[in-house]
Amino acid sequence: MTALLDATDSQRAMLAELVAGLVAAEQTLSSMQAARDGLLALAGRLAVDIARQGRHPDHGDLAIRTVAAEIGAAQRASDRAVERRMSEASWLVERFPAVWEAQGRGLISAAHARAILDAGAHLHDASERSAFADDAVALAQTTSPNRLRPLVRRLAERFQERTVTERHRDAREQRRVWVKDAGDGMADLGMHGPAALVHGMFDRLSQMAHAVQQENARAERGATEPSPATPDTRTVDQLRADLLSNLVLTGTPAGHDTADGLLGELRARVEVTVPVLTLLRDDHPTAVGAPAELDGQTPIDAETARHLTGGAAGWDRVLTHPISGAMLAVDRYRPSEELRRHLRARDQHCRFPGCGLAARKSDLDHSHDAAHGGKTEHRNLATLCRRHHTLKHHSPWQVRQRPGGLLEWTSPAGRSYLDRPPPRPSVVFAEAGVQDGRGAGTGGGAWDAGADMGAAPF
Structure with a gap:
């Protein structure tokens, strides 16, 4: 069946109107989010001005907490969450005003703005940051946020004072692994490390998972009589998780390897x-x-x-x-x-x-x-x-x-x-x-x- 082939002219016209309406709604949402960020940034600046006026020794930390608590109580939100939003909004409004303005005009979305801010976070020179923001906003108006991320990361490299090599050496010092508890007896395991190794690890796990599935399919096709064992119905995601657990805990993909030990021979790409x-x-x-x-x-x-x-x-x-x-x-x-x-x-x-x-x-x-x-x-x-x-x-x-x-x-x-x-x-x-x-x-x-x-x- 060919999708929408049988749609009438009136239905196509209705679809066109719906698309136009959603585009307008998204532009309005972006503008309202930018307006909210402006108010949050203004609240943060007010707190700092009050602290500076009173020469507070904590440089405004307690004043910002107090203002965040005031806003949080009014919005029925966590004051910690409000404080985080104030910080992010101040970063956008004060350090990347061109990005904030473009979002306020509905030219880019909040997701576009986040991608630009993440890429330019380490640009300290104001003129270079401004030049980067202008070029990044122009790119953001032509593509989606997921496509924008690698483009603006590449663009930001042109304005970096330090080379990637220098920054990578410092960033490697921050490598770590963490655990976050979840419900129903589950937990999340996270890792922050060199991109080449992390991508390689994921690729090798993916190859192993697909190899297990292919081996199971061959075994089922070659069976002459029903197997008493329960068929392996694990998804690729489930296999990745199981293989990672075995590799970390035992050093080998025990219990998941093929008869010829092929998983151990796979190399990440x-x-x-x-x-x-x-x-x-x-x-x-x-x-x-x-x-x-x-x-x-x-x-x-x-x-x-x-x-x-x-x-x-x-x-x-x-x-x-x-x-x-x-x-x-x-x-x-x-x-x-x-x-x-x-x-x-x-x-x-x-x-x-x-x-x-x-x-x-x-x-x-x-x-x-x-x-x-x-x-x-x-x-x-x-x-x-x-x-x-x-x-x-x-x-x-x-x-x-x-x-x-x-x-x-x-x-x-x-x-x-x-x-x-x-x-x-x-x-x-x-x-x-x-x-x-x-x-x-x-x-x-x-x-x-x-x-x-x-x-x-x-």
């Missing part, structure tokens, strides 16, 4: 994008941007990137434009599946508007169906996750690919959405002495490596 000069030397004095990125999302330090890529079995070279950073081509020393690598490198994630699922977990789809004469070439292919691949083929959603990998989507209600390929992480160069990170570049490029991970001293 992460995708690392590294500008070529990162591999050749330490931070270049005129280089702009992050030294490397993990899965196109998380900036990592140069030392970790060099360690991971040093053992990579293969490389994809990604050539980028020296000024715009747009991807031009992909090649490899040992070419194979060139077109697939080109599209994964160009798209980086599912190309349906707002979706951020990684390209390596998505399908390749012909924008103009192959069954109707569509060519199998990069100008007619894009990565779509299974959810949006299915939506494209079984609903009135339509897509047309334009030059430069630009996808023009048309919704059942007749609205048009443009989805642009995300920029590649790439080092560009500015003239010596230029510090704002936005000068014209003279060259760029990066390398993608799939790195197998074992234990490593990061």
Whole structure:
């Protein structure tokens, strides 16, 4: 059945009106949230002014608690929660006024604002923070919060006084594991550690979980008579949790391994994008941007990137434009599946508007169906996750690919959405002495490596 194919013109018109109404409602909510943040920030400033006026030795801490308690009592809310909101609101209003203003005008949502604040939290220079905020707001008006996060993290690197390597060395000191009790005899286990290790751990657990499911399916197909044992119906999430428990408590995936011990042989895999000069030397004095990125999302330090890529079995070279950073081509020393690598490198994630699922977990789809004469070439292919691949083929959603990998989507209600390929992480160069990170570049490029991970001293 094709979704909405049988909708009448009046139903389509009603859908268009509903979408327009929801957009207007969301803009109003964003404006009201910004207004609330303004009032909370003003309350915090009032408390500090009162404390300064009385020369309180605690620099306003007790005054802020008192004001938070007053607001909390009136709102029937915890004063601790109100104090936290006051702090967050002050951070937004006073340090990122352009972001607050954009939210107040309904141009971006609170989720967009949070992504920008998280990325720029460590920018101390007011002029650099302002420049970052202006560029980030412009990006936020064109994409969803989940897609925005890696873009603004990458953008913030241009304005950082300290390199990723320097900050990562300090951040590693904060690594920790914690437990949070939950109901019904359950608890949560959390870990804060180097991104390369955390992603690698999760990937290895995922491979193990899928291997267990495949082994169970093969055993069921090969059984000649009903097994007295209860079938293993655990989900992938449940298997990940069980495997992690066994690995931590016993050091081996006991009770979950295959007959041939295949789980112990699995190696985690992460995708690392590294500008070529990162591999050749330490931070270049005129280089702009992050030294490397993990899965196109998380900036990592140069030392970790060099360690991971040093053992990579293969490389994809990604050539980028020296000024715009747009991807031009992909090649490899040992070419194979060139077109697939080109599209994964160009798209980086599912190309349906707002979706951020990684390209390596998505399908390749012909924008103009192959069954109707569509060519199998990069100008007619894009990565779509299974959810949006299915939506494209079984609903009135339509897509047309334009030059430069630009996808023009048309919704059942007749609205048009443009989805642009995300920029590649790439080092560009500015003239010596230029510090704002936005000068014209003279060259760029990066390398993608799939790195197998074992234990490593990061």
